[in-house]
Amino acid sequence: MMRIAFVLLAIFAWTNAQAPSPCVAPTQFAARISQYNHGTDTINRFIIQYDAINERWVLFEEMDAFSPGRRFYEYLILTRENVEYKFDQRSHECTKAPARPWRAFGIPPNGTFENEFTLGGPGEMFVAQQWSDRVPLRTNAQILVDVTLINCFPLKEVLISNNNVTQTTTTDFYDVLEGNPNPNDFVPPKECLTAKQVQDKPFTHWP
Ligand SMILES: *[C@@H]1O[C@H](CO)[C@@H](O)[C@H](O)[C@H]1NC(C)=O
Numbered sequence: 575m576m577r578i579a580f581v582l583l584a585i586f587a588w589t590n591a592q593a594p595s596p597c598v599a600p601t602q603f604a605a606r607i608s609q610y611n612h613g614t615d616t617i618n619r620f621i622i623q624y625d626a627i628n629e630r631w632v633l634f635e636e637m638d639a640f641s642p643g644r645r646f647y648e649y650l651i652l653t654r655e656n657v658e659y660k661f662d663q664r665s666h667e668c669t670k671a672p673a674r675p676w677r678a679f680g681i682p683p684n685g686t687f688e689n690e691f692t693l694g695g696p697g698e699m700f701v702a703q704q705w706s707d708r709v710p711l712r713t714n715a716q717i718l719v720d721v722t723l724i725n726c727f728p729l730k731e732v733l734i735s736n737n738n739v740t741q742t743t744t745t746d747f748y749d750v751l752e753g754n755p756n757p758n759d760f761v762p763p764k765e766c767l768t769a770k771q772v773q774d775k776p777f778t779h780w781p
């Protein structure tokens with residue numbers, strides 16, 4: 575009995591020594607993102623701002639001069655007002671839908687440490703970690719997130735919604751800045767004040 579207790583204690587001490595503690599992501603940041611939608615096999619690029627203090631996101635689809643007929647949207651997600659606006663950046667048409675419950679960006683609560691590694695190569699590398707919301711030996715991950723080790727800046731997030739792999743988005747973050755350089759972007763465009771609600775579900779699978 576003593577021997578089993580000792581072995582358990584040793585295993586506990588070993589796992590504790592191995593398991594890094596989760597970092598805390600910045601509460602406000604700006605970034606460019608590239609987002610792969612696995613269900614529709616499409617890539618979209620956005621310039622985003624994230625504000626966990628006021629529970630809101632704004633995403634501007636990056637305009638592409640080579641797609642003249644295509645629509646480019648701004649998505650403004652104001653979780654506390656339970657609204658998402660979808661604003662056509664060219665025609666200025668605005669529609670709305672309910673927001674999904676707030677989910678802070680970062681390592682999921684009770685997150686499981688998956689891996690630690692360097693990104694880049696000799697002379698230009700930094701350390702990053704991967705965490706998930708997987709319960710070891712019990713559930714598959716719905717969220718996989720890669721962050722920088724020191725300041726916990728976002729690098730990559732894989733989000734599998736509704737346990738359905740076709741509702742998966744992989745988001746790569748780059749050109750990341752701390753804070754919200756353009757706070758006025760969280761003010762709805764005037765066309766949105768009279769916007770019609772066009773659906774009962776949020777416009778996007780993410781965030
Ligand atoms: C975290 O894990 C503990 C212990 O397994 C559990 O009691 C708690 O509900 C979990 N919290 C969340 C947010 O999942």
Ligand SMILES: *[C@@H]1O[C@H](CO)[C@@H](O)[C@H](O)[C@H]1NC(C)=O
Nearest residue numbers: 613736737738739740741742
């Ligand atoms: C998974 O999602 C796709 C796309 O939204 C949907 O068509 C399909 O029915 C879903 N599958 C399951 C098992 O819910």
